[in-house]
Amino acid sequence: xxxxxxxxxxxxxxxxxxxxxxxxxxxxxxxxxxxxxxxxxxxxxxxxxxxxxxxxxxxxxxxxxxxxxxxxxxxxxxxxxxxxxxxxxxxxxxxxxxxxxxxxxxxxxxxxxxxxxxxxxxxxxxxxxxxxxxxxxxxxxxxxxxxxxxxxxxxxxxxxxxxxxxxxxxxxxxxxxxxxxxxxxxxxxxxxxxxxxxxxxxxxxxxxx
Amino acid sequence: xxxxxxxxxxxxxxxxxxxxxxxxxxxxxxxxxxxxxxxxxxxxxxxxxxxxxxxxxxxxxxxxxxxxxxxxxxxxxxxxxxxxxxxxxxxxxxxxxxxxxxxxxxxxxxxxxxxxxxxxxxxxxxxxxxxxxxxxxxxxxxxxxxxxxxxxxxxxxxxxxxxxxxxxxxxxxxxxxxxxxxxxxxxxxxxxxxxxxxxxxxxxxxxxx
Amino acid sequence: xxxxxxxxxxxxxxxxxxxxxxxxxxxxxxxxxxxxxxxxxxxxxxxxxxxxxxxxxxxxxxxxxxxxxxxxxxxxxxxxxxxxxxxxxxxxxxxxxxxxxxxxxxxxxxxxxxxxxxxxxxxxxxxxxxxxxxxxxxxxxxxxxxxxxxxxxxxxxxxxxxxxxxxxxxxxxxxxxxxxxxxxxxxxxxxxxxxxxxxxxxxxxxxxx
Amino acid sequence: xxxxxxxxxxxxxxxxxxxxxxxxxxxxxxxxxxxxxxxxxxxxxxxxxxxxxxxxxxxxxxxxxxxxxxxxxxxxxxxxxxxxxxxxxxxxxxxxxxxxxxxxxxxxxxxxxxxxxxxxxxxxxxxxxxxxxxxxxxxxxxxxxxxxxxxxxxxxxxxxxxxxxxxxxxxxxxxxxxxxxxxxxxxxxxxxxxxxxxxxxxxxxxxxx
DNA sequence: AGCTAATCGAGACGGTACGTCTGGTCTTCCA
DNA sequence: TGGAAGACCAGACGTACCGTCTCGATTAGCT
Numbered sequence: 001x002x003x004x005x006x007x008x009x010x011x012x013x014x015x016x017x018x019x020x021x022x023x024x025x026x027x028x029x030x031x032x033x034x035x036x037x038x039x040x041x042x043x044x045x046x047x048x049x050x051x052x053x054x055x056x057x058x059x060x061x062x063x064x065x066x067x068x069x070x071x072x073x074x075x076x077x078x079x080x081x082x083x084x085x086x087x088x089x090x091x092x093x094x095x096x097x098x099x100x101x102x103x104x105x106x107x108x109x110x111x112x113x114x115x116x117x118x119x120x121x122x123x124x125x126x127x128x129x130x131x132x133x134x135x136x137x138x139x140x141x142x143x144x145x146x147x148x149x150x151x152x153x154x155x156x157x158x159x160x161x162x163x164x165x166x167x168x169x170x171x172x173x174x175x176x177x178x179x180x181x182x183x184x185x186x187x188x189x190x191x192x193x194x195x196x197x198x199x200x201x202x203x204x205x206x207x208x209x
Numbered sequence: 210x211x212x213x214x215x216x217x218x219x220x221x222x223x224x225x226x227x228x229x230x231x232x233x234x235x236x237x238x239x240x241x242x243x244x245x246x247x248x249x250x251x252x253x254x255x256x257x258x259x260x261x262x263x264x265x266x267x268x269x270x271x272x273x274x275x276x277x278x279x280x281x282x283x284x285x286x287x288x289x290x291x292x293x294x295x296x297x298x299x300x301x302x303x304x305x306x307x308x309x310x311x312x313x314x315x316x317x318x319x320x321x322x323x324x325x326x327x328x329x330x331x332x333x334x335x336x337x338x339x340x341x342x343x344x345x346x347x348x349x350x351x352x353x354x355x356x357x358x359x360x361x362x363x364x365x366x367x368x369x370x371x372x373x374x375x376x377x378x379x380x381x382x383x384x385x386x387x388x389x390x391x392x393x394x395x396x397x398x399x400x401x402x403x404x405x406x407x408x409x410x411x412x413x414x415x416x417x418x
Numbered sequence: 419x420x421x422x423x424x425x426x427x428x429x430x431x432x433x434x435x436x437x438x439x440x441x442x443x444x445x446x447x448x449x450x451x452x453x454x455x456x457x458x459x460x461x462x463x464x465x466x467x468x469x470x471x472x473x474x475x476x477x478x479x480x481x482x483x484x485x486x487x488x489x490x491x492x493x494x495x496x497x498x499x500x501x502x503x504x505x506x507x508x509x510x511x512x513x514x515x516x517x518x519x520x521x522x523x524x525x526x527x528x529x530x531x532x533x534x535x536x537x538x539x540x541x542x543x544x545x546x547x548x549x550x551x552x553x554x555x556x557x558x559x560x561x562x563x564x565x566x567x568x569x570x571x572x573x574x575x576x577x578x579x580x581x582x583x584x585x586x587x588x589x590x591x592x593x594x595x596x597x598x599x600x601x602x603x604x605x606x607x608x609x610x611x612x613x614x615x616x617x618x619x620x621x622x623x624x625x626x627x
Numbered sequence: 628x629x630x631x632x633x634x635x636x637x638x639x640x641x642x643x644x645x646x647x648x649x650x651x652x653x654x655x656x657x658x659x660x661x662x663x664x665x666x667x668x669x670x671x672x673x674x675x676x677x678x679x680x681x682x683x684x685x686x687x688x689x690x691x692x693x694x695x696x697x698x699x700x701x702x703x704x705x706x707x708x709x710x711x712x713x714x715x716x717x718x719x720x721x722x723x724x725x726x727x728x729x730x731x732x733x734x735x736x737x738x739x740x741x742x743x744x745x746x747x748x749x750x751x752x753x754x755x756x757x758x759x760x761x762x763x764x765x766x767x768x769x770x771x772x773x774x775x776x777x778x779x780x781x782x783x784x785x786x787x788x789x790x791x792x793x794x795x796x797x798x799x800x801x802x803x804x805x806x807x808x809x810x811x812x813x814x815x816x817x818x819x820x821x822x823x824x825x826x827x828x829x830x831x832x833x834x835x836x
Numbered sequence: 837a838g839c840t841a842a843t844c845g846a847g848a849c850g851g852t853a854c855g856t857c858t859g860g861t862c863t864t865c866c867a
Numbered sequence: 868t869g870g871a872a873g874a875c876c877a878g879a880c881g882t883a884c885c886g887t888c889t890c891g892a893t894t895a896g897c898t
Contacts, residue, residue, distance in 0.1 A: 012873030013863040019875095035327040040853055051876040056855070103326075110323035113389060117315045118244035123392060131390060166402060169391055173382030181322055181340065182378055183332060193375060193414070201410025205402070221842025222894045228844095249884060260845045265886065430847030431889045437849095453745040458879055469850040474881070521744075528741035531808055535733045536662035541810055549808060584820060587809055591800030599740055599758065600796055601750060611793060611832070619828025623820070643870080667858060678871045683860065 015058075022048040023055060027069035028104040035103075036066065036111035063115045063122050070108040071129035073099050079137050085145040090188075090195045092137055093175060097186035100179045110180055131168075138164050138171075152206075163202075170198060224267075231257040232264060236278035237313040245275065245320035272324050272331050279317040280338035282308055288346050294354040299397075299404045301346055302380060306395035309388045319389060340377075347373050347380075361415075372411075379407060433476075440466040441473055445487035446522040453521075454484065454529035481533045481540050488526040489547035491517050497555050503563040508606075508613045510555055511593060515604035518597045528598055549586070556582050556589075570624075581620075588616060649675040650682060654696035658731040663693065663738035690742050690749050697735040698756035700726050706764050712772040717815075717822050719764055720802060724813035727806045737807060758795075765791050779833075790829075797825060 026047035030039045041062060045052045059065040077095055082088050099105050116123035142164075145151040154160035174194060178186045186194075235256035239248045250271060254261045268274040286304050291297050308314050318339075325332035351373075354360040363369035383403060387395045395403075444465035448457045459480060463470045477483040495513050500506050517523050534541035560582075563569040572578035592612060596604045604612075653674035657666045668689055672679045686692040704722050709715050726732050736757075743750035769791075772778040781787035801821060805813045813821075 011865065011871070013865095013875075015874065035324075037324060041855085042853070051878090052855085053857090053877090054875065057874075061855085106326045107323070110319055110326065114316070114319035114323055115244075115246060117312070117319065117389060126390070127392075162402070165391065165393070166399075166406070169386040170379060170383045170403070170406070172390070173384070173386030174379045175382070177378045177382030177385065180326060181335075181381070182374065184374070190375070193371070194379070197375070197379070197407075197410035197414050199410075200413030201406035201408075204409030204413060205406050220840070220896060222844075223896095224843065250886085251884070260847090261886085262846085262888090263844065266843085270886085429845070429891070431849075433848065453742075455742060459881085460879070463850095467850095469852095470881085471851085471883090472849065475848075479881085524744045525741070528737055528744065532734070532737035532741055533662075533664060535730070535737065535807060544808070545810075580820070583809065583811070584817075584824070587804045588797060588801045588821070588824070590808070591802070591804030592797045593800070594804065595796040595800030598744060599753075599799070600792065602792070608793075611789070612797070615793070615797070615825075615828035615832050617828075618831030619824035619826075622827030622831060623824050646870090668860085669858070676871095678873090679860085680862090680872085681870060684869085688859085 016054075019048070019050055019054060020058065023050060023058070023065070024069045024072060027065055028073075028108075031066070031069070031104040031107045035107045039066075041065070063112050063119065064125065066108040067112050067122070067125050067129055070105055070112070071133070073102065073105050074130055074134055077134060077137060079140050079144075081144065085141065085148070085150045086195055086199055088141050088144065089171075089199070090191050092141070093171060093186070093191050093195065094188065096172070097175050097179060097191065100175060101185070106180060109176075131172075135164065135168060138167055167198075167202070225263075228257065228259055228263060229267065232259060232267070232274070233278045233281060236274055237282075237317075240275070240278070240313040240316045244316045248275075250274070272321050272328070273334065275317045276321050276331070276334050276338055279314055279321070280342070282311065282314050283339055283343055286343060286346060288349050288353075290353065294350065294357070294359045295404055295408055297350050297353065298408070299400050301350070302384060302395070302400050302404065303397065305381070306384050306388060306400065309384060310394070315389060319385075344373060344377060347376055376407075376411070434472075437466070437468055437472060438476065441468060441476070441483070442487045442490060445483055446491075446526075449484070449487070449522040449525045453525045457484075459483070481530050481537065482543065484526040485530050485540070485543050485547055488523055488530070489551070491520065491523050492548055492552055495552060495555060497558050497562075499562065503559065503566070503568045504613055504617055506559050506562065507617070508609050510559070511589060511604070511609050511613065512606065514590075515593050515597060515609065518593060519603070524598060528594075549590075553582060553586060556585055585616075585620070643681075646675065646677055646681060647685065650677060650685070650692070651696045651699060654692055655700075655731040655735075658693070658696070658734045662734045666693075668692070690739050690746070691752065693735045694739050694749070694752050694756055697732055697739070698760070700729070700732050701757055701761055704761060704764060706767050706771075708771065712768065712775070712777045713822055713826055715768050715771065716826070717818050719768070720798060720813070720818050720822065721815065723799070724802050724806060724818065727802060728812070733807060737803075758799075762791065762795060765794055794825075794829070 023044065026044045027039070029047060030044050034043070039062065041055055042052055044065070045055045048055075055065070059068070076099065077092065079088060079092050082091050100109070112122065112126060116126050142151060146153055154163075175186050178184055178190065184190070232253065235253050236248070238256060239253050243252070248271070250264055251261055253274070254264045257264075264274070268277070285308065286301065288297060288301050291300050309318075321331065321335060325335050351360060355362055363372075384395050387393055387399065393399070441462065444462045445457070447465060448462050452461070457480065459473055460470055462483070463473045466473075473483070477486070494517065495510065497506060497510050500509050518527070530540065530544060534544050560569060564571055572581075593604050596602055596608065602608070650671065653671050654666070656674060657671050661670070666689070668682055669679055671692070672682045675682075682692070686695070703726065704719065706715060706719055709718050727736075739749065739753060743753050769778060773780055781790075802813050805811055805817065811817070
């Protein structure tokens with residue numbers, strides 16, 4: 001999530017530790033005001049009160065910077081215990097939708113995903129910083145449901161991993177599409193409908209293959 | 210889908226009819242080679258053997274041009290009758306995934322969606338040219354399934370529209386996420402798993418509200 | 419003296435003819451205010467009311483621009499007939515000194531000569547635009563003195579050319595050194611002393627080889 | 628000639644004495660390879676195996692450093708007794724021309740002179756370190772010629788000083804112009820022609836004012 | 837056949853951002 | 868205290884594109 005430290009040095013003036021946070025905050029601010037395509041690194045540097053060179057010393061370019069700035073937003077996601085699997089899912093999907101509704105997330109996320117298509121290193125960075133980092137929610141939710149007896153313990157680990165991936169694609173994809181492409185709010189009503197379809201589909205699929 | 214004719218003129222030299230197609234083809238070619246962010250209108254004009262002026266006379270900018278260039282790709286989608294609802298869905302989802310796997314679609318689509326977040330006119334153009342244009346497939350598929358007796362006739366038109374939207378968000382979102390973010394192929398196996406979850410979820414949801 | 423026209427085109431928008439003069443004037447203005455080392459092309463462009471790209475389209479860089487800006491100054495040099503060779507020389511040397519005393523000439527000339535040491539094309543440009551262009555004065559002065567009978571007609575053309583070069587090196591070198599290195603004014607008194615030494619030296623040298 | 632010691636210190640770690648020489652040598656090396664305008668202090672520091680800080684602690688900037696680096700070159704000038712005034716002059720002018728032909732002198736000298744036009748402190752430093760320091764040669768040559776009886780003892784001290792200045796401007800100016808602007812070698816033949824003109828001019832001028 | 841009007845190519849134009857480089861300064865640790 | 872290392876701010880560099888403009892040259896339909 002931080003700037004990539006090229007190597008831990010022992011000598012020379014150490015980097016200003018506050019600058020990283022200031023730059024990421026300035027990036028999010030600029031994303032809100034300008035959007036991705038009109039965001040310039042010179043402007044971000046100015047907002048952060050930092051020279052352009054400092055920014056380039058820590059990030060390779062606009063894409064890497066925006067990935068890190070956006071990734072921090074998703075670390076807010078939590079999975080409070082709401083008693084049932086359905087309620088847990090609804091809760092986390094609503095949180096996810098709320099983050100996606102924020103303009104700094106909207107503007108940046110899709111753009112870097114688009115850029116990642118032609119930049120393998122960038123895609124890997126997105127996966128590390130954002131996607132895989134949040135798969136913990138799916139794993140934790142499933143474990144909790146298994147403890148409650150709502151879901152059986154998985155037998156085939158490969159199958160289980162594939163299911164996690166499928167769930168993640170469906171949940172993240174549907175919420176993103178609803179929010180960014182359809183441009184409709186992913187509100188409680190929509191989340192309830194979506195969760196019901198998802199749970200029924202999954203439970204049916206696991207019972208009658 | 211074509212360039213926006215500001216007003217039908219009667220006099221003066223008529224526009225070169227072949228230029229539109231040449232420009233859109235050149236745009237797709239450039240998307241493949243360069244991706245969205247390194248695509249420049251000057252380069253597209255050169256590839257199309259056309260002056261930059263000509264290009265700007267027909268499209269307002271990069272975003273509008275790319276939307277039109279990409280939209281043509283999705284007109285290939287067909288819904289052949291494969292006998293059952295599940296097979297029909299699998300077929301169209303596979304076609305959709307195949308188009309999304311093409312680099313000119315990948316590069317362009319996500320980028321213009323990202324741009325559309327801060328540009329309402331662009332979002333409207335995307336919806337007209339791409340999204341709503343393909344909702345016909347969902348409607349046609351449902352009608353066919355109702356004729357077969359696989360689905361009951363809908364009673365509440367509002368509820369039916371909401372369901373169409375939900376299906377579209379889930380299908381398009383999941384396939385896009387799988388292809389672009391997870392960067393895994395949406396192959397037959399995945400499509401079969403996905404379709405099963407979707408159908409079970411929908412049928413269960415409609416039976417036991 | 420003008421910007422180097424890469425090729426006489428027939429098509430496309432023609433270059434703004436006034437821009438050349440405006441840029442050269444702005445360059446001299448900036449030389450006066452800032453000197454060579456603090457002169458920036460961005461600043462010159464702004465002063466001239468012209469975009470930086472326009473400037474770079476016409477000149478390869480700072481050195482070439484300054485050569486042209488300074489060269490125009492020396493076109494003012496005239497050789498009025500003052501009756502005797504000594505008076506003619508004194509007159510033109512005083513004019514030369516007066517131009518060299520102007521800050522736009524001082525600042526620019528030495529700097530581009532310094533740069534020309536490592537840049538053959540630049541040295542050639544200086545020679546064409548400034549040095550050889552003003553050798554006309556030496557030639558004209560000699561011809562006039564020969565018409566007056568003050569100097570004999572030269573017999574050996576090679577020797578005559580070498581003498582012109584020597585005179586030029588001595589005159590230009592001495593005035594430049596006096597003005598720029600010694601930083602003393604090349605005023606009438608100094609010019610009279612210098613001219614006397616020069617003429618005596620030359621006449622003695624031609625009489626008794 | 629050395630770095631300017633702001634105050635003679637008594638306490639603390641003493642400065643590395645070798646560093647001064649290493650830096651000046653590195654400066655000359657960089658002048659040869661890069662020329663003045665592409666010489667950077669960071670590069671000089673690296674060549675000298677010294678930190679940039681050390682360099683800035685001893686010299687105020689690029690100009691001061693180059694003046695000192697170049698000044699050392701001119702200390703090689705000697706005035707061996709060749710028997711006649713003309714031979715003495717030819718000898719020293721040839722030496723001067725040989726130094727000016729070296730790229731580290733060419734590149735640096737003209738550039739700092741150019742800079743000195745807008746920087747009085749720099750001009751004073753050049754005069755101290757280079758110009759006045761070598762006027763000793765003119766004085767010594769005249770005294771020797773007077774001892775030989777080639778020149779009369781001067782009567783008016785002011786006039787004598789003015790003559791020294793004039794000689795210096797003519798000699799230094801002509802050689803510099805020949806070498807750097809005309810870019811022709813100041814070889815024995817040229818020096819002989821030049822010296823003859825100079826001596827005839829001076830002797831004639833002193834005889835018949 | 838001439839007129840009118842919009843097109844076409846070419847390329848210059850004013851702007852703006854890029855990512856890099858340099859100049860000087862500062863901050864840290866080590867000797 | 869000096870020195871090596873290197874981060875820091877400031878700002879110019881020369882390049883690339885943007886979207887607009889100004890040309891001369893076509894190319895139709897309408898008189």
